[in-house]
Amino acid sequence: MTEPLIFVAGHRGMVGAAIVRRLRALGHDNIITRSRQELNLLDQQAVSRFFAEHRIEQVYVAAAKVGGIHANNTYPADFIYENLMVEANLVHAAHTHGVQKLLFLGSSCIYPRLAEQPMREDALLTGTLEPTNEPYAVAKIAGIKLCESYNRQHGRDYRSVMPTNLYGPGDNFHPENSHVIPALMRRFHEAKERGDAEVVVWGSGTPRREFLHVDDMAAASVHVMDLAPDVYQANTRPMCSHINVGCGADVTIRELAETVARVVGFEGQVVFDATKPDGAPRKLLDVSRLSAMGWNAGITLEQGLRDTYDWYRAQGAEVRS
Numbered sequence: 001m002t003e004p005l006i007f008v009a010g011h012r013g014m015v016g017a018a019i020v021r022r023l024r025a026l027g028h029d030n031i032i033t034r035s036r037q038e039l040n041l042l043d044q045q046a047v048s049r050f051f052a053e054h055r056i057e058q059v060y061v062a063a064a065k066v067g068g069i070h071a072n073n074t075y076p077a078d079f080i081y082e083n084l085m086v087e088a089n090l091v092h093a094a095h096t097h098g099v100q101k102l103l104f105l106g107s108s109c110i111y112p113r114l115a116e117q118p119m120r121e122d123a124l125l126t127g128t129l130e131p132t133n134e135p136y137a138v139a140k141i142a143g144i145k146l147c148e149s150y151n152r153q154h155g156r157d158y159r160s161v162m163p164t165n166l167y168g169p170g171d172n173f174h175p176e177n178s179h180v181i182p183a184l185m186r187r188f189h190e191a192k193e194r195g196d197a198e199v200v201v202w203g204s205g206t207p208r209r210e211f212l213h214v215d216d217m218a219a220a221s222v223h224v225m226d227l228a229p230d231v232y233q234a235n236t237r238p239m240c241s242h243i244n245v246g247c248g249a250d251v252t253i254r255e256l257a258e259t260v261a262r263v264v265g266f267e268g269q270v271v272f273d274a275t276k277p278d279g280a281p282r283k284l285l286d287v288s289r290l291s292a293m294g295w296n297a298g299i300t301l302e303q304g305l306r307d308t309y310d311w312y313r314a315q316g317a318e319v320r321s
């Protein structure tokens, strides 16, 4: 009998790649991955065939259509359709082929726009979502409910983790479609190289965001996957089974911009473009559930930004497409 496999779906993405690194560092050599060309996760039959052909024991659902505030606002159909299809295909095929353990990765945008801060897990479905990413958020809420439903109806052990805003090596540095950290890192870097006097940052600079380095996210994901069922269940409930993952502290976008400028070495002015959307005013997660389960973030924002900038520079032009 072959050794059972750990399937990391989305291993070419920033988070999936970090989970693979983490699993390898822990000594796992039974990891299976598939590129988009090898397995189209939007294709239900192909996904089902893949599970039929391999002895899979655990699934990390790190495959997702992701992007920053502009991409979410511009391509809402892509964000809701692709995320719903990928998660439904993976969860259903995992169940059909007898996989007992799965970890679904969501996002802190599942919570209401004006949820009480820091946001606890039970704030889910208590209010109106942030409009710039509502389709994405609805797909991620559906993913949590898929997991809970297969657990309730079929006795599966499908868990969910909801990360705060992530960043790190392997991020997307597209000028418009990326998240704020890679967008600003690239803009400050290019401004420094050209000797520009100022850099434009979107919005008012007042929204607050919590940022977590992707290596911390990967460590938390493996930690939650590997918790004994009684420990996980003691800290969750059947209809509120997801776990927040964050570092427990946030900064304003202005403070973030100043920190990125310092890390990059840009010495000019930072100006704000108020015609661009701010999105949610604040998104800070309550991470006490995760902390009670024995995991806390370890990488500070400044350290993480330096690490990401080192990676960005090492990639050269490739990453700047």
Ligand code: GFB
Pocket: 067, 068, 069, 070, 072, 107, 108, 109, 132, 133, 136, 137, 164, 165, 166, 176, 177, 178, 179, 180, 181, 183, 184, 200, 201, 202, 203, 207, 209, 253, 276, 277, 278, 279, 280, 283
């Ligand atoms: O990273 P970001 O797009 O994520 O934007 P969200 C965070 C904040 O940074 C917003 C501001 O207030 C932006 O207006 N910002 C400033 C910028 N300059 C820039 C820039 O050049 N690029 C970008 N992207 N932002 C996303 C959701 O929202 O968060 C996703 O749309 C996902 O669904 C992700 O949940 C974690 O936190 O606003």
